[in-house]
Amino acid sequence: MADTPTQPTHLAHALLLRSHSPTTASRLFREKIQQKPLLLRPSSPPPSNARASRQRARAAKLARRKTQKPKPLSAKAKRILGVHEVPKAQRKYVIFEGLNRMWGGYMRDVLGAGEGRQVTAQGAGQVLVSADFHGAEVEVVRSRCVSRVGLRGIVVRDTKFTFEIITKANELKTVPKEHTVFRFEVPLAEKTEDGEETAQQPKPLVFELHGSQFENRAPDRANKKFKLHIPPDL
Numbered sequence: 001m002a003d004t005p006t007q008p009t010h011l012a013h014a015l016l017l018r019s020h021s022p023t024t025a026s027r028l029f030r031e032k033i034q035q036k037p038l039l040l041r042p043s044s045p046p047p048s049n050a051r052a053s054r055q056r057a058r059a060a061k062l063a064r065r066k067t068q069k070p071k072p073l074s075a076k077a078k079r080i081l082g083v084h085e086v087p088k089a090q091r092k093y094v095i096f097e098g099l100n101r102m103w104g105g106y107m108r109d110v111l112g113a114g115e116g117r118q119v120t121a122q123g124a125g126q127v128l129v130s131a132d133f134h135g136a137e138v139e140v141v142r143s144r145c146v147s148r149v150g151l152r153g154i155v156v157r158d159t160k161f162t163f164e165i166i167t168k169a170n171e172l173k174t175v176p177k178e179h180t181v182f183r184f185e186v187p188l189a190e191k192t193e194d195g196e197e198t199a200q201q202p203k204p205l206v207f208e209l210h211g212s213q214f215e216n217r218a219p220d221r222a223n224k225k226f227k228l229h230i231p232p233d234l
Helices: 011-019 022-034 047-068 075-081 093-111 121-128
Strands: 137-143 152-158 162-166 172-176 180-186 205-210
Touching: 011 022, 093 121, 093 152, 093 180, 121 205, 172 180
Parallel strands: none
Antiparallel strands: 137 152, 137 180, 152 162, 162 172, 180 205
8 A cells, every 4th residue: 555645734844845846845844944053142243244243342342441541630639639739848949949950951942042142032022931930930029919029939830820939948839920020030051059150151031920911821821822911000
């Protein structure tokens, strides 16, 4: 008695029998449908999503960098920690005398005084406004506050509105720039550690600085264009 073909129980098998022989339909059903692997989690993304995967990996890497990078301190945190304050143990005039000698050499290079050039008030004005005054020895010659007149010391901090100076009495003074005229000297000869000049040179250059027209931070003055103003009545 010949074997009668069994009726397919799967819809896909029945559809394959309509277009293929029973042997071919059984093979295709077994290989393409029954034994087809089910990839619940593919090992690699398809080619179409490779670019998006690289972008996600790059964004995750940048996010890790941002979390590892420490945030800068705020102005309030700097005040609490005293980042810009001079420690009391270092508030000594002798410590900053070396800085003053370095500043003298810096100003001679800026003004070109060591190259034999003639320094004039008109030519030196544009250079002085963009110079750094950390280490300069300044003296208050005019001020609306009479008690500040005669105050002299080395600048240890140049802020937007004040000069912090250390006096010979080892006192740290904060002098506002507003309504104050400062005088400072630029020696034309380098001084030794004892404060004596190494050679016979002309008298030092003397300048006066109007603090009201100088209310800028030291880094901001380098690119700032200053205009002539009528000095205030002190």
